[in-house]
Amino acid sequence: MTNPQPLPESQMGPAEKLLDLVLSSSAHLWHNRPGVDIGGVWHPRRGVRGRARAAGTQGVQVRPGLFVPAAATLYSKLLEIYELNVELAAHFASYALKETDWRDLKVAAAALMLVQQRSGQPVHDDDGSVGFYDDDFRRIGEAMLLTYEKKSQRMMTPKSVLRVAQLLETPEIVELNRLAGFGDPAAKKPPLGRWKAAAQKWLRVREENQPMLEGLVSAGYKETIKKIARKAGYKPSSQGFFEILGWKQKQAAAGHRSVGLEGLNLQKRERFDGLSEVEICEAIESQRLKFKDVVGRLPKDMGLTPAIMVAVLPTLSDRDLRIMTPTLEELGLLAAPEVRERWETAIAASTDQRALNIAKNVRDQGVREKLEEAADVAAQKAVTEATREVDVHVMFLIDKSGSMQGAIEQSKEALSRILAGFPADKVHIASFDTMGTVLRPKAPSRAAIQHMLSGIRAEGGTLHSSGVHALRRAGVEISLDAKLVVIVVGDEAGESGSNFAEGFRRAGYDPSAMALLLNVSVLRGNTVREAATALNIPFSEVSIEQFDDPYQVPRVLKALLEAPRNAPKKQFGLVERVMSTPLLELPRGLS
Secondary structure, three states, X not given: OOOOOOOOHHHOOHHHHHHHHHHHOOOOOEEOOOEEEEOOEXXXXXXXXXXXXXXXXXXXXXXXXXXXXXXXXXXXXXXXXXXXXXXXXXXXXXXXXXXXXXXXXXXXXXXXXXXXXXXXXXXEOOOOOEEEEOOEOHHHHHHHHHOOOOOOOOOOOHHHHHHHHHHHHOHHHHHHHHHOOOOOOOOOOOOOXXXXXXXXXXXXXXXXXHHHHHHHHHOOOHHHHHHHHHHHOXXXXXXXXXXXXXXXXXXXXXXXXXXXXXXXXXXXXOOOOOOOHHHHHHHHHHHOOOHHHHHOOOOOOOOOOHHHHHHHHHHOOHHHHHHOHHHHHHOOHHHOHHHHHHHHHHHHOOOXXXXXXXXXXXXXXXXXXXXXXXXXXXXXXXXXXXXXXXXXXEEEEEEOOHHHOOOHHHHHHHHHHHHHHOOOOOEEEEEEOOOEEEEOOOOOOHHHHHHHHOXXXXXXXXXXXXXXHHHHHOOOOOOOOOEEEEEEEEOOOOOOHHHHHHHHHHHOOOOXXXXXXXXXOOOOOOHHHHHHHHHOOOEEEEEHHHHHOOOXXXXXXXXXXXXXXXXXXXXXXXXXXXXXXXXXXXXXXXX
């Protein structure tokens, strides 16, 4: 058996590269704890020995902060898309901000847009006069930093604004930009494009809106805002800016400073030493202090108490509440009806599957089950969003042949994270070796999916089309106006792709798109890709390891399910949606 590779890089167009970026770029760029670099992949230090041993290396110790290999990989993929299709890159940057919760992608896309070459340059006629002006896509990068929507979770945070500059100053990114021809090759400083100008506008808006600036300081962004101001060379118009930040000033060596040198009334955040628990709670409520601003000021002999936690609870976001579940449990607050109700509301708002990791750190079985529900909710929301415009049915075909020996358990874990997101009448599941078996979960939950998959064992030969025929015999019907997305889980080894494609035709199914969740134990084949080619439909591929990332599951589901709406079959639905996203515009007054 051969071991074919994915579509060669040289044959991937911008659409394929964009889909590959979404399906295979789950790695986070910034980590707040030490880690280990194993083959360019970040791992937490705890429990890393087994992975390192399996990879045949000890790994490289990594400090907290930007993980450069992941950053360079993501940025280079964005750059490749830009070089093939500038307009697609511009729409994708707009899509990243408005339609995704992927913070690191927003940072990388904004960085690229701010430094790329299409910046509204004049184009001259033969007589030397200006005929027209080129598109100014740097404005999209500016708009990504400056877009503000009250209570929105999708606009860029102060930390993200700063990270755009930090990313552009990273030597590996500087080199990528140099090779792309961005900036002056003779310049000693890294090209930041319009970041400084955009950052200065960002700071000006907040200086002129004092409650907005005070809110960011209360949220724990004081030092971040100082760093943005230093890096952007910002000159405040009044000393109130320095006072709110508690930022003492001194005259510059050149003696050119005139604001904030005298009479500053600095707003200092004093510790709570010497205050009683009641007094601390009163201070939290009267000053509207947020969690981050409170914990660093608590007396060492008191720490975080249930009463203080209740006082700060209204300032926590749903995401914060989910993350802090172990703390709430330890303080006994999940037994309090009001806290429990607020926490369950946060669970219902989940957009990622991080709750599965949090569940490992709680003791109460009921709380653990609720957290697992949050993971199901995230998958359900992803499916709903991806299928809101069109009736989409999904056919899952699970390879349980002998070649999956040693890999089948990983397929089960990935599927348990995915399948609970689908309505029972929209998902059709079958396992196959040389015979297909229809699978039906007892309930729409992760536990029911795990129960359904528990009896699957890897054995026998391989015939993908047997799963299709099993569903046909079971009476599965797909209406003519519905889209059918076929997702195969396995190593795609087995029969010819043409035979697999013929299985759909004989069963009366007309797939709109086909995807492979690649899980290889020994060698892989090419059955699924060949079948997609024979059926003239889009094919996409994602490694099963991507589903280890709790943030990646919703992203992958949306990308796989966005089959083309009213477009030729060879197009990708994701690209269609990206290109229909309006290009970002600068907010009024900030042009």
